[in-house]
Amino acid sequence: MKPKIFIDGEHGTTGLQIRARLAGRDDLDLVSIPVERRKDPAARADFLKGADIAILCLPDAASREAVALLGNDSTTRVIDTSTAYRVDPGWAYGFAELTEGQADKIAQARFVANPGCYPTGAIGLIRPLVEAGILPTDYPVTVNAVSGYSGGGKQMIAQMEDPHAPDAITAPHFLYGLALSHKHVPELQTHGKLSRKPIFSPSVGRFAQGMLVQVPLFLGDLNGNPSLADLHAALSKSYGHAGVVEVVPYADGMALPRVDPTELNDTNRMKLFVFGTEGGGQANLVAVLDNLGKGASGAAVQNMDLMLRTAA
Ligand SMILES: NC(=O)C1=CN([C@@H]2O[C@H](COP(=O)(O)OP(=O)(O)OC[C@H]3O[C@@H](n4cnc5c(N)ncnc54)[C@H](OP(=O)(O)O)[C@@H]3O)[C@@H](O)[C@H]2O)C=CC1
Ligand SMILES: CC(=O)N[C@@H](CCC(=O)OP(=O)(O)O)C(=O)O
Structure with a gap:
């Protein structure tokens, strides 16, 4: 039997994108709640309990309500795209490339919290440097970002x-x-493994989709006064080659006249850049992603596919 997938909130921005991404899949049974009953708790409970995997594309409060509607006797596995459970230790954090073993953790999990779009970029840049011992956990991290609306x-x-x-x-x-x-901010701090609360300054541009996330660093305040090449090597070691997350070769990045936040729209990819001048003592780490791709719907589908690997 095909696994039954229910998207609670399928008519919202994230839900619609997930539906579009699953449209051509004949390995899934995608069930849909009648639109006029989409907020009826009894109908939602039936659909939630009847699914193998429920993907919640709802505001935080409605996500919590969906989990409560499942009750204690349901075995439905859940992917939540809201902020509600991202720092809850009972939920697997749905960033498969976060660290070694994270993809397996997601594959085995009953409850998966999909990361936020901005945190996907920032944590993607920060976490490997913390794990490599380069970025001190109490470094005064700042994250500046622009999102599509x-x-x-x-x-x-x-x-x-x-x-x-x-x-x-x-x-x-x-x-x-x-x-x-x-x-x-709590998600950035928890999954970035930072002991000091980062400053996060988001912004929105007049374009629908796409995102740039920047983490500027003073190299002399990092452990071992690393070079730009050291930062690049640590990121490359973490993500390898040809995966969802690509570390752009330093020279290729520096040859660019500008960075376009819409470059990866409608993909599930993320590009990471190390910018700066070798010997200049400063770096600007930059992530480009689609806020609705690797930042939301693309990551949800990636997590669903990991979870289906371990379906009964
Ligand atoms: N947009 C993005 O880039 C990202 C969004 N997210 C998260 O994904 C979640 C969904 O966001 P997004 O798709 O942008 O939001 P939208 O506002 O576009 O969609 C939310 C959907 O939830 C529905 N809804 C609201 N309350 C209920 C309820 N009680 N029962 C059933 N359905 C309900 C809404 O229905 P109606 O319109 O009829 O009220 C709407 O269709 C949020 O938690 C958001 O933070 C995460 C990462 C990125
Ligand atoms: C432009 C804009 O308003 N963006 C949203 C974040 C989008 C996102 O990542 O959703 P989550 O909050 O579920 O992570 C915000 O800042 O609240």
């Missing part, structure tokens, strides 16, 4: 695309998260 879901898409919306946004680019208490 689909990162804000249906509400922000309407704000950016409909000039007549009562809360329309007209800015071509804007900063937010100004109180430095964005909901991604």
